[in-house]
Structures are given as structure tokens and as C-alpha cells.
Amino acid sequence: MNNRRNKTKTVDRPDQRVALASPLRLEILGLFTLDDPLSIADMAILMGRTAGSLYHHVGLLEKADLLRRVGTRPKGKRYEALFQPTAGRYEVEVPADEEEAITQAVKAMSSAFRMTERDLEAALRDGTARREGDGRNLFVGRVHLRATPDMLAAINGHVEAIMDLLQAAAAGPNAPTEDDQHLSLTLALLPLKGRGRGDTPKGG
Numbered sequence: 001m002n003n004r005r006n007k008t009k010t011v012d013r014p015d016q017r018v019a020l021a022s023p024l025r026l027e028i029l030g031l032f033t034l035d036d037p038l039s040i041a042d043m044a045i046l047m048g049r050t051a052g053s054l055y056h057h058v059g060l061l062e063k064a065d066l067l068r069r070v071g072t073r074p075k076g077k078r079y080e081a082l083f084q085p086t087a088g089r090y091e092v093e094v095p096a097d098e099e100e101a102i103t104q105a106v107k108a109m110s111s112a113f114r115m116t117e118r119d120l121e122a123a124l125r126d127g128t129a130r131r132e133g134d135g136r137n138l139f140v141g142r143v144h145l146r147a148t149p150d151m152l153a154a155i156n157g158h159v160e161a162i163m164d165l166l167q168a169a170a171a172g173p174n175a176p177t178e179d180d181q182h183l184s185l186t187l188a189l190l191p192l193k194g195r196g197r198g199d200t201p202k203g204g
Helices: 013-018 023-029 040-047 055-063 099-124 149-171
Strands: 008-011 067-075 080-087 089-092
Touching: 008 013, 013 089, 013 099, 023 040, 023 055, 023 099, 023 149, 040 055, 040 080, 055 080, 099 149
Parallel strands: 008 089
Antiparallel strands: 067 080
16 A cells, blocks of 8 residues: 555645646646556656656656656666655645735636536536436535534535545555546535625625
């Protein structure tokens, strides 16, 4: 078992937040669904891109300590580097008083949501989406609510349970089967201003 899959890494450096503010770089990190390391050539094949178009992005991820070199393997008359993520889960830390950090974090999440939009369109168009039953692999929803403290605690408990489930699955035995699916999950729990007592916007 690869210990990095059990690891949660706090992203608190500007260069790390900048590295995550790119759909392509997020896609690179998302390629590592198995324990096996990947070369840039492997990444290019999986992404349908040229290896030359990925060197810069892999370099930024490596410099930001989000990817690391874990070895080499022979390729023809030379050796190619092999990479793995430095953690199984990344959590972006955003100080409320640092404007640049906020901007970088928003860009990173915007990249994640752009990837979600692209993946949603592909699933709807290529016929792979299942919307019912235990094998459902597509659910999209948005709910506004007034949450009591107890309800918010319950919501957070479920969110953490989902993330723990996904991280445990990623850290466990990883022999692929024909029934496996590659999935993405994007979650956002956000406070809304101006919706409750004492939050009335000026002029309201």
C-alpha cells in the first residue's frame, strides 16, 4: 500500500495555489487513480496530448511539491522520470486577510468547476451517465437552505464521511476490475450573506 494515498496535504504556499489554478494541472493530478507512477509520456497518452505540451505543467507541480519524482525507467536509449502525487488529498488553506491567497484559491476552484462542467457535458453526450439505482454515476444538484447548528454539524459529518470513504478506497488494495469506473466528485458548501436576520444588505 502506498502511504501517500493516506496523506492529506495542506496547500498553503502561493506557488502551490497557483499550480492548482489550472484545469490541465488538476487533470494531471487526477490521472493517478492507481498506485503505479506515471511518466510524462504516460500522462500524454491518457490525456490525448503530446508529451511536449505537459513538461511545463508537470514541472510546476513538481516545484510546488504536489508531484514528486519516484524513479526512472528505461525508454529506448535513455531513461524517463516517473512521478506520483505527494498526497492522496489536498486541502487549500486560505487566510481571510490575504487578498492574493483568496484570488488564487478562487482560481483553483474555478478550474475544478470548469473541469466538472466539461465532464458533465461529456457524460450527457456519450451515454455513460446512469441516473438511478446503486450504479448511479451522475448526480447534479444545488440546494439553498437555512441550516441550524445541529443540521450544519450533520452536513459536515456526511461530507467528512464521503471524503474518508473516497480516501480509504484510494489507499486500499488497488487491483482494477472490469466493473470499475473513473469518477469525479466536486463539492462546495458555502455560506450565503444577506439571506438571514441581521444579514440584510444595505439598501434592502
